[in-house]
Amino acid sequence: MSGTDHGITVTGVTKTFRTWDTADAWSIRRPLRRRRARRAVALADVDLRIERGEFIGLLGQNGAGKSTLIKIMTGLLLPEEGSVRVCGLDPYADRERNAHNMGVTFGQRTQMWWDLPARDSFGILRDIYGLPPTVWRDTLTQLDDVLALSAFWDTPVRFLSLGQRVRCDLAAALLHRPPVLFLDEPTIGLDVLVKDQVRELLTRYATTGDHAIVLTTHDMAEVEALCRRIVVIDRGRIVHDGPREALADVTDAEHTYLVEFETPPPALHLLTADVVSGEGPTVRVRPRPGADRAQVTAELLAAHAVRSVVYEGTRAEDILRTLYGRTARQSPAAAGGGGG
Amino acid sequence: MSPLARPAAPPDRAPRAHRLITLVPRSEWAYRPRIAATGFVIVTQVFLYVLLWRALYRESGDTVVGLDMSQAITYSVLATLMGTGRVILEGASQETAQSKIRDGSVVFWFVRPLAARRYCAWRGLGESLYATLWLLGGLTVGVLCSLVALPPSWSAAAVTVVSYALGQVVFYQISLLVDLTSFWTITSFGVNRLAAFAQLLLSGGLIPLWLFPDWFRSTAGHLPFAATINVPVSLYTGRIPVTASAPYLAEQALWCVLLAMLGRLMWRRAARRLLVLGG
Ligand SMILES: Nc1ncnc2c1ncn2[C@@H]1O[C@H](COP(=O)(O)OP(=O)(O)OP(=O)(O)O)[C@@H](O)[C@H]1O
Ligand SMILES: [Mg+2]
Numbered sequence: 001m002s003g004t005d006h007g008i009t010v011t012g013v014t015k016t017f018r019t020w021d022t023a024d025a026w027s028i029r030r031p032l033r034r035r036r037a038r039r040a041v042a043l044a045d046v047d048l049r050i051e052r053g054e055f056i057g058l059l060g061q062n063g064a065g066k067s068t069l070i071k072i073m074t075g076l077l078l079p080e081e082g083s084v085r086v087c088g089l090d091p092y093a094d095r096e097r098n099a100h101n102m103g104v105t106f107g108q109r110t111q112m113w114w115d116l117p118a119r120d121s122f123g124i125l126r127d128i129y130g131l132p133p134t135v136w137r138d139t140l141t142q143l144d145d146v147l148a149l150s151a152f153w154d155t156p157v158r159f160l161s162l163g164q165r166v167r168c169d170l171a172a173a174l175l176h177r178p179p180v181l182f183l184d185e186p187t188i189g190l191d192v193l194v195k196d197q198v199r200e201l202l203t204r205y206a207t208t209g210d211h212a213i214v215l216t217t218h219d220m221a222e223v224e225a226l227c228r229r230i231v232v233i234d235r236g237r238i239v240h241d242g243p244r245e246a247l248a249d250v251t252d253a254e255h256t257y258l259v260e261f262e263t264p265p266p267a268l269h270l271l272t273a274d275v276v277s278g279e280g281p282t283v284r285v286r287p288r289p290g291a292d293r294a295q296v297t298a299e300l301l302a303a304h305a306v307r308s309v310v311y312e313g314t315r316a317e318d319i320l321r322t323l324y325g326r327t328a329r330q331s332p333a334a335a336g337g338g339g340g
Numbered sequence: 341m342s343p344l345a346r347p348a349a350p351p352d353r354a355p356r357a358h359r360l361i362t363l364v365p366r367s368e369w370a371y372r373p374r375i376a377a378t379g380f381v382i383v384t385q386v387f388l389y390v391l392l393w394r395a396l397y398r399e400s401g402d403t404v405v406g407l408d409m410s411q412a413i414t415y416s417v418l419a420t421l422m423g424t425g426r427v428i429l430e431g432a433s434q435e436t437a438q439s440k441i442r443d444g445s446v447v448f449w450f451v452r453p454l455a456a457r458r459y460c461a462w463r464g465l466g467e468s469l470y471a472t473l474w475l476l477g478g479l480t481v482g483v484l485c486s487l488v489a490l491p492p493s494w495s496a497a498a499v500t501v502v503s504y505a506l507g508q509v510v511f512y513q514i515s516l517l518v519d520l521t522s523f524w525t526i527t528s529f530g531v532n533r534l535a536a537f538a539q540l541l542l543s544g545g546l547i548p549l550w551l552f553p554d555w556f557r558s559t560a561g562h563l564p565f566a567a568t569i570n571v572p573v574s575l576y577t578g579r580i581p582v583t584a585s586a587p588y589l590a591e592q593a594l595w596c597v598l599l600a601m602l603g604r605l606m607w608r609r610a611a612r613r614l615l616v617l618g619g
Contacts, residue, residue, distance in 0.1 A: 071447075071614075074451055075450070075451070076447055076450055076451065076614050077614065078612070095450065095451075095455075096452075096453045096454070096455060097453070099451055099452050099453040100453050102451070104447075104448075104451050106444070106445075106447060106448075109443065109444045109445045109447065109448070110445055111445060111448035113363070113367070113435075114434050114435075115366075115367035115370050115371060115434075115435075116366060116367060116370055117370075120366065124359075124360065124363065127356045127357060127359040127360065128357060128360075128452050128453065128454045128459070129452070129453055130356055130453070156370060
């Protein structure tokens with residue numbers, strides 16, 4: 001048994017990748033010259049503690065280091081500095097024991113066996129994980145209830161559509177009922193309905209309070225629907241770690257409301273907000289200091305025929321846009337450097 | 341609350357990894373055209389060999405380099421049968437380290453409670469058994485059509501079985517080592533090709549080794565490739581008498597051990613080389 005710790009602890013993890021400049025790698029004049037090596041910092045001094053029962057959204061731009069962090073937490077990579085514990089085990093040194101505790105998906109990569117029907121792959125995983133047949137069958141039935149796998153699980157995996165295969169992969173990761181889940185872009189390429197299925201499944205896992213779940217995705221709606229805690233990583237550093245609501249505070253961005261009226265309004269004068277711009281029936285207003293969302297909305301609705309109000313700048317997506325933009329301006333060229 | 345979401349305690353039973361033996365036969369069965377193709381290749385190859393040997397012996401008399409015609413045909417049929425049926429490396433199944441590295445799914449070999457080394461070993465055992473089915477089937481048909489002679493004695497048959505088993509291990513180790521190089525080279529296509537060529541030529545799978553000049557034969561005879569086909573088939577045909585078989589078997593066993601050690605080393609390094617994967 002793995003003790004009582006069912007969480008994930010990441011302490012002071014640093015990871016750099018060695019890359020080579022290949023642009024002038026093969027020169028005719030000096031064919032034997034060594035290619036210039038440089039080190040790119042993928043993770044710098046990352047600390048993270050995820051308790052059992054938590055569902056965190058790991059966000060960041062492309063190349064920010066999310067997948068690298070997941071690879072380190074799953075024991076695929078060894079950090080140069082720092083340590084990782086998953087359920088009390090070192091995922092790199094204790095790979096095989098740790099594997100029982102965690103379920104992993106990696107975006108577009110599949111762990112299914114191409115030649116065999118999907119259900120056979122689940123059978124192979126049953127054998128690899130040593131699952132009792134009854135438990136395996138129950139789990140599969142339950143996964144099938146949500147993900148509707150039985151419609152296609154007798155088809156060889158190579159003939160499945162992307163969405164079908166991704167669902168199979170999710171099921172494959174959950175089959176051994178791991179308490180820790182690492183989901184690296186699990187909904188990549190899924191249509192809306194399937195995304196809903198996946199979301200429902202993950203919500204079920206989250207509500208048990210028994211799992212520690214790490215999700216990376218670029219789909220902000222998903223993060224807002226699922227994750228109560230959000231960790232933002234930027235060029236290898238954690239720049240935000242806190243509840244979803246607190247994300248808005250870090251940007252102190254200006255929020256504006258986009259109001260769409262039934263008919264183009266006459267000159268608009270509001271007590272709670274200033275008009276920023278207007279075009280036809282759509283007007284952008286900025287709340288005055290002290291006026292909250294309810295007051296502005298009430299005033300608008302009281303006197304006008306309003307079709308819709310969009311609160312801009314409060315969606316995770318807007319906040320991240322500001323956050324990414326800001327960090328890009330603050331610290332140019334963080335990665336890189338010579339040596340090696 | 342759904343029992344779905346209750347995390348299970350890790351099972352205390354050992355994984356039933358031995359069931360991975362069925363992986364290759366099942367994959368092949370799922371693609372019966374592939375089985376048909378293998379059968380077709382074997383039949384065609386055997387047919388051509390028979391034509392070739394008949395023509396050759398008509399020209400040059402009863403024995404060629406100490407081998408009579410029935411021995412030569414027996415040799416070629418067996419060598420053909422032993423050389424086919426090794427399906428993983430042919431790449432049709434995308435089960436090679438090479439194709440897994442290319443699409444990145446090799447990471448899943450390292451997040452399971454079964455070490456990748458053992459996973460491949462179980463799977464390889466299944467592949468060997470599958471190949472052996474082809475051999476036994478072909479042998480039966482060959483003997484029934486009196487194309488293939490029986491081994492000279494029971495003891496020769498027994499020694500052949502042992503030698504064949506050792507040869508299969510060597511076979512597996514060679515293809516594994518070749519495949520594992522893709523952890524360093526990303527595509528082991530070049531290495532693959534060289535190894536396939538060497539295997540074909542130096543194992544005696546294509547042409548019996550004793551038709552080559554002396555220096556070539558004695559060199560090739562001590563390489564691991566010869567352990568896969570040349571030695572077991574020579575024992576079967578009586579080319580190597582049972583009384584002289586001990587050093588050959590010992591050499592095969594030695595190759596098993598050496599290659600296994602090298603394989604261990606490469607696996608350990610491969611696990612550390614995982615960072616070749618971007619994403
Ligand atoms: N094997 C590797 N060799 C060299 N550099 C690498 C390697 N893997 C990742 N990197 C670099 O490390 C950085 C972080 O990559 P990572 O894959 O973790 O990003 P990510 O946050 O997952 O991005 P995305 O949203 O695009 O998936 C990138 O700059 C990437 O170029
Ligand atoms: Mg990624």
